[in-house]
Amino acid sequence: AQSVTQLDSHVSVSEGTPVLLRCNYSSSYSPSLFWYVQHPNKGLQLLLKYTSAATLVKGINGFEAEFKKSETSFHLTKPSAHMSDAAEYFCVVTFTSGTYKYIFGTGTRLKVLA
Amino acid sequence: DAGVIQSPRHEVTEMGQEVTLRCKPISGHDYLFWYRQTMMRGLELLIYFNNNVPIDDSGMPEDRFSAKMPNASFSTLKIQPSEPRDSAVYFCASSLPRSGDRKFGIFSGANVLTFGAGSRLTVL
Numbered sequence: 001a002q003s004v005t006q007l008d009s010h011v012s013v014s015e016g017t018p019v020l021l022r023c024n025y026s027s028s029y030s031p032s033l034f035w036y037v038q039h040p041n042k043g044l045q046l047l048l049k050y051t052s053a054a055t056l057v058k059g060i061n062g063f064e065a066e067f068k069k070s071e072t073s074f075h076l077t078k079p080s081a082h083m084s085d086a087a088e089y090f091c092v093v094t095f096t097s098g099t100y101k102y103i104f105g106t107g108t109r110l111k112v113l114a
Numbered sequence: 115d116a117g118v119i120q121s122p123r124h125e126v127t128e129m130g131q132e133v134t135l136r137c138k139p140i141s142g143h144d145y146l147f148w149y150r151q152t153m154m155r156g157l158e159l160l161i162y163f164n165n166n167v168p169i170d171d172s173g174m175p176e177d178r179f180s181a182k183m184p185n186a187s188f189s190t191l192k193i194q195p196s197e198p199r200d201s202a203v204y205f206c207a208s209s210l211p212r213s214g215d216r217k218f219g220i221f222s223g224a225n226v227l228t229f230g231a232g233s234r235l236t237v238l
Contacts, residue, residue: 034227043205043229090157092227100145101170102227104157 002027004093006105014113019063019078021108023091026072033074034092034102035065044090050074061085086112118230120206126236132194135233137206138187147227148181148191149205157205163189164211196237203232 007022025031035047048059055067065076074091091105119138127133139146148160161171166183174181183189193200210225
């Protein structure tokens with residue numbers, strides 16, 4: 001069965017320190033992977049996507065993620081957190097075969113401390 | 115492009131009333147998705163359409179929920195009768211087909227899911 005797991009429901013970092021949000025997926029097919037961000041009372045905005053091109057993907061606002069097939073992971077990173085990064089982040093997987101469902105992780109709430 | 119447009123942004127109603135949520139997808143997008151977001155259950159896919167045809171409605175909670183897409187530029191999600199447990203934020207999203215969908219059935223990657231701002235429903 002296809003699934004996606006976000007390992008941390010909450011992450012707290014200090015402003016200016018690195019951010020790591022973890023995501024693992026399970027799939028029988030070749031996945032396409034995304035990270036979305038949701039600020040409070042807002043819709044979801046795409047941060048970046050991986051669709052079988054380069055394994056290191058750069059997104060908006062300094063975020064990037066690396067697809068590691070051997071580890072079935074797609075962790076999101078940023079070298080230096082900013083206060084405006086405080087939000088909820090969703091890892092999303094869909095597949096190049098079969099049903100066209102986007103499967104969302106349960107989300108990681110990022111808190112940035114001054 | 116104005117993006118995915120949802121209305122109303124906020125709806126407060128009383129239990130038993132009918133609720134209709136509306137969505138206008140991005141022009142040219144063949145796929146339309148309805149999601150529900152609650153604190154307890156996170157983001158749940160309710161139903162999705164391809165070329166105005168419902169493809170998978172397995173996430174629709176029960177018969178009180180129905181969704182239609184009469185044309186490529188409009189979809190509705192209806193709840194009748196509404197109950198307090200239906201209180202949630204309902205998101206509509208649209209996307210282009212996966213690359214190659216229309217040609218050889220060979221999928222070479224997925225396209226971006228673009229979300230509307232959501233409709234916050236409160237049922238008293």
